[in-house]
Amino acid sequence: MTVTDDRPAAEIGKDRRRKEDRRLITGSSRYTDNIVLPGMLHLGMVRSPFAHAKITSIDTSEAKAATNVIAVYTAADLDESVGVLINAWPITPDQKAPVHAVLPADRVSFAGEIVAVVVARSAAAARDAAELVDVDYEELPAAIDLKEAAQDKVLAHPDLGTNKSALWVFDSAEAGTGGNVEDAIARARTDGVLIEREFRQNRLIPSFMEPRSVVVDPTGEQLTMWSATQVPHILRFALAATTGVPESKIRVIAPDVGGGFGGKLQVTPEEWLAWWIARQQHKPVKYTETRSESMMAAHHGRDQWQKVTLAATKDGTLTGLKVELTADLGSYVAIVGGGVPVLGAFMYNAIYKIPAYHFSCQTVLTNKTWTDAYRGAGRPEATFAIERLMSELANELGMDPLELREKNWIKHEEFPFTTVAGLEYDSGNYEAATEAAKQFFGYDELRAEQARRRESGDPVQLGIGVSTFTEMCGLAPSRVLGSLDYGAGGWEHASVRMLATGKVEVATGTSAHGQGHETAFSQIIADRLGVPFEDVEILHGDTQVSVKGLDTYGSRSLVVGGEALVKAADKVVEKAKPVAAHLLEASVDDIEFAGGRFSVKGTDAGLSIQEVAGAVFTAHNLPDGMEPSIDAEATFDPVNFNYPHGTHLCAVEVDTETGQVKLRKYTCVDDVGNIVNPLIVEGQVHGGLAQGIAQALYEDAVFDEAGTLVSGSFVDYLVPSAADLISFDAHHTSTPATTNTLGTKGVGEAGTIASTPAVVNAVLDAVRQFGVKDIIMPCSPARVYAAIAAGRAGDTGSATEGAGQ
Amino acid sequence: MTKIELTVDGGKVSEDVEPRMLLVQFLREKLGKTGTLVGCDTSNCGACTVHVNGHAVKSCNMLAVQADGAEVTTIEGLAATYDGGDLHPVQAAFHECHALQCGYCTPGMIMRSVDLLNENPDPTEEEIREGLEGNLCRCTGYHNIVRAVQTAAAAGKGATQ
Numbered sequence: 001m002t003v004t005d006d007r008p009a010a011e012i013g014k015d016r017r018r019k020e021d022r023r024l025i026t027g028s029s030r031y032t033d034n035i036v037l038p039g040m041l042h043l044g045m046v047r048s049p050f051a052h053a054k055i056t057s058i059d060t061s062e063a064k065a066a067t068n069v070i071a072v073y074t075a076a077d078l079d080e081s082v083g084v085l086i087n088a089w090p091i092t093p094d095q096k097a098p099v100h101a102v103l104p105a106d107r108v109s110f111a112g113e114i115v116a117v118v119v120a121r122s123a124a125a126a127r128d129a130a131e132l133v134d135v136d137y138e139e140l141p142a143a144i145d146l147k148e149a150a151q152d153k154v155l156a157h158p159d160l161g162t163n164k165s166a167l168w169v170f171d172s173a174e175a176g177t178g179g180n181v182e183d184a185i186a187r188a189r190t191d192g193v194l195i196e197r198e199f200r201q202n203r204l205i206p207s208f209m210e211p212r213s214v215v216v217d218p219t220g221e222q223l224t225m226w227s228a229t230q231v232p233h234i235l236r237f238a239l240a241a242t243t244g245v246p247e248s249k250i251r252v253i254a255p256d257v258g259g260g261f262g263g264k265l266q267v268t269p270e271e272w273l274a275w276w277i278a279r280q281q282h283k284p285v286k287y288t289e290t291r292s293e294s295m296m297a298a299h300h301g302r303d304q305w306q307k308v309t310l311a312a313t314k315d316g317t318l319t320g321l322k323v324e325l326t327a328d329l330g331s332y333v334a335i336v337g338g339g340v341p342v343l344g345a346f347m348y349n350a351i352y353k354i355p356a357y358h359f360s361c362q363t364v365l366t367n368k369t370w371t372d373a374y375r376g377a378g379r380p381e382a383t384f385a386i387e388r389l390m391s392e393l394a395n396e397l398g399m400d401p402l403e404l405r406e407k408n409w410i411k412h413e414e415f416p417f418t419t420v421a422g423l424e425y426d427s428g429n430y431e432a433a434t435e436a437a438k439q440f441f442g443y444d445e446l447r448a449e450q451a452r453r454r455e456s457g458d459p460v461q462l463g464i465g466v467s468t469f470t471e472m473c474g475l476a477p478s479r480v481l482g483s484l485d486y487g488a489g490g491w492e493h494a495s496v497r498m499l500a501t502g503k504v505e506v507a508t509g510t511s512a513h514g515q516g517h518e519t520a521f522s523q524i525i526a527d528r529l530g531v532p533f534e535d536v537e538i539l540h541g542d543t544q545v546s547v548k549g550l551d552t553y554g555s556r557s558l559v560v561g562g563e564a565l566v567k568a569a570d571k572v573v574e575k576a577k578p579v580a581a582h583l584l585e586a587s588v589d590d591i592e593f594a595g596g597r598f599s600v601k602g603t604d605a606g607l608s609i610q611e612v613a614g615a616v617f618t619a620h621n622l623p624d625g626m627e628p629s630i631d632a633e634a635t636f637d638p639v640n641f642n643y644p645h646g647t648h649l650c651a652v653e654v655d656t657e658t659g660q661v662k663l664r665k666y667t668c669v670d671d672v673g674n675i676v677n678p679l680i681v682e683g684q685v686h687g688g689l690a691q692g693i694a695q696a697l698y699e700d701a702v703f704d705e706a707g708t709l710v711s712g713s714f715v716d717y718l719v720p721s722a723a724d725l726i727s728f729d730a731h732h733t734s735t736p737a738t739t740n741t742l743g744t745k746g747v748g749e750a751g752t753i754a755s756t757p758a759v760v761n762a763v764l765d766a767v768r769q770f771g772v773k774d775i776i777m778p779c780s781p782a783r784v785y786a787a788i789a790a791g792r793a794g795d796t797g798s799a800t801e802g803a804g805q
Numbered sequence: 806m807t808k809i810e811l812t813v814d815g816g817k818v819s820e821d822v823e824p825r826m827l828l829v830q831f832l833r834e835k836l837g838k839t840g841t842l843v844g845c846d847t848s849n850c851g852a853c854t855v856h857v858n859g860h861a862v863k864s865c866n867m868l869a870v871q872a873d874g875a876e877v878t879t880i881e882g883l884a885a886t887y888d889g890g891d892l893h894p895v896q897a898a899f900h901e902c903h904a905l906q907c908g909y910c911t912p913g914m915i916m917r918s919v920d921l922l923n924e925n926p927d928p929t930e931e932e933i934r935e936g937l938e939g940n941l942c943r944c945t946g947y948h949n950i951v952r953a954v955q956t957a958a959a960a961g962k963g964a965t966q
Contacts, residue, residue, distance in 0.1 A: 024908030027840015027880035034839035209909040258909030291845035514907030690946030714849035722934040722947040
């Protein structure tokens, strides 16, 4: 009993150091590539160097004859049991999508597509022999440039007859959530202000540090796949659904996974090949990609053109927003590829009261690497567009950008608020976050310094950028997903097992890959059951251990998975109560539960929940007819999304003589509701900021005219290093969410969503004085320098030059 | 095949290796030292960083045969090089400062940080950031990694190896 009495009052809110760290800092990690099994065979991939080509012949004879090579497979060798790659979110009923075969039969549609696979006794032998496979190609014209592809100038998949995959539209007038945007635009054109821009969302590569890896063990009755994946449960379902192996014979394990950021929520040709080949060979099989393979074949993110029109009155009151998107799918429609821009559709109106809204998105097939979710998935793009537009409008009106935002945002007393996109925001306080951010940032002082530097003509100019963002996270209410034609639900599962030793074993259907669930979820269970933090063990990432789940993405683990934990824990308490009453010889109605202890009202008599668990294990003395178990499980389906928000302020120094942009200060105040572990939350914000800043300043997946990825390694694709970034000034305000018990909001994507426009707004704020109106991302020294030069020369049409590939 | 003999994490090992075998492949595939990880193929990411004769080396950038006769320390042997506890102070600082999330860059980042502090026991933030430039992390934004190195430096224990 003393154990529970000594326990801290509340675990939630404590900056617990992570349980996960020990194995990771001592080299006892278990990433997929670390797994070695007896008789294991290794795969080497033969990939197309062409973006679009007919395969005229493949000669595998030399490779097959090589020492230590077991087999070489091409499409001709596969049978139906290899399955197919799925698209789980056809965004319109008439969406056009090419069949995504595991190996293409006669035509490759992006550079990096696998055309043959070598099976050998070592990874080195497999790679060597892959060089010996002789493939003849007949090159075809490739659809590379997104805008040209949207005009069907060259077809990425000639059989489809068009590159246009789906047109998805939301109209507030039609939906009954607002007025007609064309009317608003017409009014603004004659008697107000119109801001019309076209923004480029540069193509990004998620760049998780652990390259993708898969091991399949076909020995024994059950088939096991280890994969560096975010989605073991979805992977198991997709394997069963497409390869004909019953779900119960498939065990998928995501062991330690080295980051994902959306990039590992895919189901991939590499996994499907490993699965099929292991079953053919009756031997364990491993495939680990090289970084170069990862960059050209693992899915990319973003890659859109955004044509946006913001209408306002002359006093700065917003009257309408129109968004016309063109989104690059790459050469296949990935698992949720088409749905990513649709997720953004609900976020363009952001924190503002906009009376009329129209959104349309044309998804387009090209002969480039496929695209899908990357941290934020649709919402960074939306936030970028609206936050850039708000700063442009402020500039047009000569208003302070924060003042204009405040004039239009939803006031804290107006929650719950139904937006023009049809979402109900449950809570928030934009005033509080913004006021705090201004104080921490030293907004007024930096504005004063900016004025001094302008005045003196300093070659290094200071720019201040603003982003007041919100996002929808906690994917997702199943009914909403159903209404959007998504192929699955959005619930999450948890089970809580009370062990004989008094320890608590918890299985969650979320699948952490760096987020710290083992720690944060232990804190939740410790509080809910009143047991010591150390006595809780969180299990995840194995479909045989956490038997049900929908995995980790979309800032869902805490707000959906955490609520499932709460509900399962509460059921345990309810089941334990009659046992406690029985053992204490009291009526159930007189039993109270607090701090991990069942007690009889008005007496000192009591039992800890861990003592009850022990009694249930022995089952010697339970109430008549009661099953000897107080274990419980729960599946939680959220009723609403979850809406974290925040105010991000960025100061940059722009060297006008070189175009170099240097971060000077970055302050953010995020409202993520109640915080379970401040240390972990801050880490999520920092990492998110780095990725959002990287989109603004550094990263760009560039294809040449032939469709070759020229930024296909870390030499050319600029993932920022420590030397490129600064220490962040991150703070919080808290407005608890009203749609989950703990009052929490998602945090995984917030930093990425908010930061990109803050940085670009800052860069523009520094150089707008030279006549610069826009700079496409990434704002590299060359582009910034060119924009300043063009602006000074009075040429403002150069903003989007060099983008689009 | 070439026979090499070297000391890895305090133990003497000898193997026949292909001349083209990288040190990191030798560590992982021949010795099962899977604590050292591979993140790229262009020696940019630093995930595979180990110590060779006391200095940080990207083990993807060195042939196994070049390590013949050398003394190699990996993340798995780091704690043993420090006699003050069961973790090296830099490992402890990474834990304390939440300087890791997915953990994939962590072994390399820790090995590089130890070397950095050996060279410069009292670095400025800028020196730390520049010193870690060859090691990429995608999770932390480096903020807490810098804090961890500062914490280890302040403890005055970074240079004990």
